Amino acid sequence: MAPPGDGAVEIDALVKRYGPTAAVDGLSFHAARGEVTAMLGPNGAGKTTTIEICEGFRRADSGTVRVLGRDPGDRELRARVGVMPQSGGVPGTARAGEFLRLVASFHASPLDPAALLARLGLTEQARTPFRRLSGGQQQRLSLAVAVVGRPELVFLDEPTTGLDPQARHATWELVGELRAAGVAVVLTTHHMDEAERLADQVVIVDHGRIVAEGSPAELTGAERQLRFRARPGLGVEELLSALPVGSTAKESPAGHYLIEGSVDPGLLATVTAWCASHGVMADDLRIERRTLEDVFLELTGRELRS
Numbered sequence: 001m002a003p004p005g006d007g008a009v010e011i012d013a014l015v016k017r018y019g020p021t022a023a024v025d026g027l028s029f030h031a032a033r034g035e036v037t038a039m040l041g042p043n044g045a046g047k048t049t050t051i052e053i054c055e056g057f058r059r060a061d062s063g064t065v066r067v068l069g070r071d072p073g074d075r076e077l078r079a080r081v082g083v084m085p086q087s088g089g090v091p092g093t094a095r096a097g098e099f100l101r102l103v104a105s106f107h108a109s110p111l112d113p114a115a116l117l118a119r120l121g122l123t124e125q126a127r128t129p130f131r132r133l134s135g136g137q138q139q140r141l142s143l144a145v146a147v148v149g150r151p152e153l154v155f156l157d158e159p160t161t162g163l164d165p166q167a168r169h170a171t172w173e174l175v176g177e178l179r180a181a182g183v184a185v186v187l188t189t190h191h192m193d194e195a196e197r198l199a200d201q202v203v204i205v206d207h208g209r210i211v212a213e214g215s216p217a218e219l220t221g222a223e224r225q226l227r228f229r230a231r232p233g234l235g236v237e238e239l240l241s242a243l244p245v246g247s248t249a250k251e252s253p254a255g256h257y258l259i260e261g262s263v264d265p266g267l268l269a270t271v272t273a274w275c276a277s278h279g280v281m282a283d284d285l286r287i288e289r290r291t292l293e294d295v296f297l298e299l300t301g302r303e304l305r306s
């Protein structure tokens, strides 16, 4: 269960079915103001469905959703919530600059549309119809449309998918500023580095349910792992017998070795001594913490989703 609180988004026991498929299957979490909440999950996990219910575009079968304390369908929310859908959201024939100015005109104290276009590198495209923009330019315009009204809450569905590195960084900067201004940001992403970098709270969803949630640091934990490359087929069992009880050692893929457990100076010395005594050159030897991607794959598996 999500903790009680004054969440900008409060989702409790949400269910949405399409025929026999439960796209969302009893999902609960809260997203707070001034925080970035990232929903992660394999394709088809139910992220977009959840977001679209929060945006008032789809209706839940059961459960409750409160957005800024209101029902998602409440018209009053339109001025207070920014939405960047996974694709589109802007009429194909609308010119970028005109459309952004139009959206800005619906709001009481919008950002300056020209400055926002410039910031997102779209000044030269101001007169270009949306359907003629490149994929990345369309994404950037959708982001501009979502934030131009100075919303209290924004939903960003895969905001950086398909963006070049410059545009990705510009997007991250903007998200950071929204957060600093007290805006609640709820985003979905398939980029684990993005979630690790941006999110205060990560919610990992699979088959319409939450399989883990917490800050990136909480999810990745304090444990370290040791990796090195060497010739394939080293005696991993023998290496393991030299390590403290509770350690694990494996070769995967061939020639890549991973040791997990209590990685401390003593263990490091044992591994390098073992390598030296076996004439093994441990290349790229490094100690690292588990990444969000490691945690994600552990929780959701490695098989492809339909």
Ligand SMILES: Nc1ncnc2c1ncn2[C@@H]1O[C@H](COP(=O)(O)OP(=O)(O)OP(=O)(O)O)[C@@H](O)[C@H]1O
Residues within 6 Å of the ligand: 018, 021, 023, 041, 042, 043, 044, 045, 046, 047, 048, 049, 050
């Ligand atoms: N209108 C619909 N009719 C039937 N099934 C649907 C409909 N919309 C979504 N689904 C199904 O619901 C499930 C969840 O889809 P959803 O788009 O929410 O996943 P997602 O986590 O956003 O995936 P992705 O990462 O691929 O964007 C999928 O199995 C999808 O095929």
